[in-house]
Amino acid sequence: MKRTGLLVTVLAAVCLLSGCQFRISKPLLKMMVSSFSKEQKFTCHADSCDSRIGIPYVENGTPAQVMDIYYAPANIRKNAVLVDIHGGFYIGGNRKNNRPFASVFLKEGYDVVLVEYRLNDGKLDVSDELADCAAALDYLTAHADELGLNKDCMFLTGDSAGGHLALYMAEGAQDPTLPIHPSIFKPQGVLLNCPAYDFAAFSNSDGFSESAMEWFLGPRYQDADWMKSMSPRTFMNSYTGPLFVSTCTKDFIRAQSLLIVEDCNALDRPVELVDIASEDKAVGHVHNVTNPDLPESREVNARMVAFLNRIIQ
Numbered sequence: 001m002k003r004t005g006l007l008v009t010v011l012a013a014v015c016l017l018s019g020c021q022f023r024i025s026k027p028l029l030k031m032m033v034s035s036f037s038k039e040q041k042f043t044c045h046a047d048s049c050d051s052r053i054g055i056p057y058v059e060n061g062t063p064a065q066v067m068d069i070y071y072a073p074a075n076i077r078k079n080a081v082l083v084d085i086h087g088g089f090y091i092g093g094n095r096k097n098n099r100p101f102a103s104v105f106l107k108e109g110y111d112v113v114l115v116e117y118r119l120n121d122g123k124l125d126v127s128d129e130l131a132d133c134a135a136a137l138d139y140l141t142a143h144a145d146e147l148g149l150n151k152d153c154m155f156l157t158g159d160s161a162g163g164h165l166a167l168y169m170a171e172g173a174q175d176p177t178l179p180i181h182p183s184i185f186k187p188q189g190v191l192l193n194c195p196a197y198d199f200a201a202f203s204n205s206d207g208f209s210e211s212a213m214e215w216f217l218g219p220r221y222q223d224a225d226w227m228k229s230m231s232p233r234t235f236m237n238s239y240t241g242p243l244f245v246s247t248c249t250k251d252f253i254r255a256q257s258l259l260i261v262e263d264c265n266a267l268d269r270p271v272e273l274v275d276i277a278s279e280d281k282a283v284g285h286v287h288n289v290t291n292p293d294l295p296e297s298r299e300v301n302a303r304m305v306a307f308l309n310r311i312i313q
Contacts, residue, residue: 125220
């Protein structure tokens with residue numbers, strides 16, 4: 001990710017969550033989209049694995065409604081699947097940029113699916129992103145045999161906005177009364193990295209122009225009931241499965257991860273939290289996804305692998 005895009009993203013998030021006086025305009029948000037959505041050119045272990053790229057999960061869909069499947073080497077394959085939903089604060093991001101992160105789990109024997117979805121643009125909003133994720137997860141489940149995947153051992157992971165989408169999908173998989181939910185997909189566990197969680201709280205528009213807010217969160221951002229209905233926090237009591245959450249000192253939405261743990265404790269639900277204490281600026285928001293070679297990132301990802309291994313054993 002370009003440094004400019006990262007700085008704008010951090011500034012936007014801080015404005016969104018704290019209501020500061022600086023106002024983010026739509027042109028600045030467009031910079032974020034450009035930065036997040038640009039595919040990074042690199043090689044990684046995922047590229048050497050067997051794969052199926054660009055699989056459409058809806059009929060006559062858009063180029064964004066596709067997924068990539070990477071298969072772990074046969075000699076170490078665990079016959080378990082990690083489905084990854086990328087972040088990008090709802091308006092950016094690219095599944096292909098998560099290939100280095102996927103490589104961590106491929107090397108440990110897990111098949112990995114990278115899901116793409118349509119992004120907020122002022123007309124589409126988070127409900128469309130959730131609908132895409134639900135369609136992708138149900139497609140994976142329905143076509144698991146022909147895709148060579150184990151539908152009975154699938155896990156969900158997501159970073160930042162992708163954490164929101166992943167947790168909401170897991171909640172909906174257990175509670176079909178959610179407004180948007182997968183119909184047949186059943187996750188064995190959920191792993192979240194620096195997730196957005198209390199979506200309803202993001203309707204604070206003090207730091208954004210009205211046009212930017214509408215483009216960023218969607219045209220219904222002023223509808224408090226709708227915002228709440230799209231928020232994973234609203235339905236946290238619906239998910240009862242294994243849950244892993246990571247954050248760090250420099251994560252600008254660290255409070256969101258801690259709020260998940262607080263709510264889990266109130267519900268008497270188990271949750272594993274990895275909270276990396278570091279003042280290194282490189283060890284920031286979703287560092288283990290964007291820069292998995294950092295020592296701190298290796299620590300988080302090793303804890304994720306251990307979490308997965310305990311469940312499948």
